[in-house]
Amino acid sequence: MTDDGMIGLKQYINQYDRFLVVGHIDPDGDCISSLLSLAYGLRRIQKKVIPAIDSPRPAIFERFQPISQIHFSSDIDLDDFDAIITVDSSTADRMGKYERFIGKKQNFVIDHHVTNLKWGDLNWLDVEASSAAEMIYRFLKDLGIEYDPVLATVNLLGIQTDTGFFKYSNTSWYVMEIAAELIKKGADTSYNASMVLENNRVEEFYLLAEMAKKIQLTLDGTLIYSYITLEMLDKTGCTYEDAAGLIGELRSIKGVETAILFTQMGQEEIKVSFRSKKWFDCAKLAIDYGGGGHQRASGCTLYQTMEEAIQQVVETASCQMKREKQ
Ligand code: 5GP
Ligand code: MN
Numbered sequence: 476m477t478d479d480g481m482i483g484l485k486q487y488i489n490q491y492d493r494f495l496v497v498g499h500i501d502p503d504g505d506c507i508s509s510l511l512s513l514a515y516g517l518r519r520i521q522k523k524v525i526p527a528i529d530s531p532r533p534a535i536f537e538r539f540q541p542i543s544q545i546h547f548s549s550d551i552d553l554d555d556f557d558a559i560i561t562v563d564s565s566t567a568d569r570m571g572k573y574e575r576f577i578g579k580k581q582n583f584v585i586d587h588h589v590t591n592l593k594w595g596d597l598n599w600l601d602v603e604a605s606s607a608a609e610m611i612y613r614f615l616k617d618l619g620i621e622y623d624p625v626l627a628t629v630n631l632l633g634i635q636t637d638t639g640f641f642k643y644s645n646t647s648w649y650v651m652e653i654a655a656e657l658i659k660k661g662a663d664t665s666y667n668a669s670m671v672l673e674n675n676r677v678e679e680f681y682l683l684a685e686m687a688k689k690i691q692l693t694l695d696g697t698l699i700y701s702y703i704t705l706e707m708l709d710k711t712g713c714t715y716e717d718a719a720g721l722i723g724e725l726r727s728i729k730g731v732e733t734a735i736l737f738t739q740m741g742q743e744e745i746k747v748s749f750r751s752k753k754w755f756d757c758a759k760l761a762i763d764y765g766g767g768g769h770q771r772a773s774g775c776t777l778y779q780t781m782e783e784a785i786q787q788v789v790e791t792a793s794c795q796m797k798r799e800k801q
Pocket of ligand 1: 565566570736747748749765766767769770772773774775776
């Protein structure tokens with residue numbers, strides 16, 4: 476499966492020696508995985524790589540040794556690299572402070588989000604790909620990079636997390652074949668799974684309990700939403716990072732098609748996460764509010780009070796659900 480984007484990326488890599496490889500703010504498993512896999516691969520062909528993310532290191536990946544290579548929220552000098560590669564980011568603002576390098580050095584964007592409008596100077600966009608990590612796998616295979624167990628484990632992580640450990644609709648036979656290849660090369664599946672799924676702090680359960688008390692169900696139980704305030708985070712000893720998995724709990728409820736979780740980041744800064752099960756287009760909804768993502772998982776940030784955000788977004792979601800259902 477070679478496509479134009481991949482050929483373009485090869486040419487780009489040949490053109491330069493030193494790369495700043497950027498992931499998105501609030502990185503997830505796919506972001507960390509695709510960023511590190513690309514860094515490993517490019518270093519094997521004697522390229523210099525600075526992997527960077529403009530966020531603090533996520534606690535869940537604390538003991539994931541390869542992550543120590545990533546520069547988190549670091550100041551990076553324009554003179555230290557020749558060109559940029561951005562992974563898993565559907566919009567420029569996902570680069571955080573590194574967005575300021577756009578226009579000063581070329582930027583090649585590798586992404587799989589359906590809401591990506593090819594905002595890079597050069598782009599490899601594959602909305603069929605399960606994950607950015609899958610795209611990096613295809614690219615490194617094409618380059619002839621040999622996989623060792625560390626690279627295989629790092630690369631598998633993003634495929635595991637973006638497919639919900641092989642249970643979302645983006646889990647194809649092809650994804651399973653790639654996973655099998657990586658396991659053959661020594662990827663430690665259970666290490667990754669345990670790190671992501673069995674690494675919860677007990678405080679997250681306290682937060683889940685608080686969030687559960689605020690659940691609202693409408694549209695005959697097909698739309699569920701809830702919220703987390705700064706006060707609830709404080710009371711349970713959590714940060715907004717601990718709220719990341721809770722949207723999945725809302726979607727897991729019987730009869731629910733769409734789940735929305737509002738998390739307060741500041742007095743008038745609300746992060747909104749959207750999930751759907753079978754038919755509702757979350758990507759379209761997130762775009763309406765300046766965000767992005769996939770059809771079954773998307774998000775945005777609103778700069779207003781919690782009450783305003785809930786009122787507005789729930790109303791829009793209800794209207795869109797009623798319209799799409801017809
Ligand atoms: P989550 O709800 O887990 O934060 O995000 C779900 C999906 O939506 C991810 O694929 C993520 O990249 C995307 N997403 C979340 N928030 C934003 C946002 O503010 N802007 C954009 N462009 N995408 C977002
Ligand atoms: Mn991804």
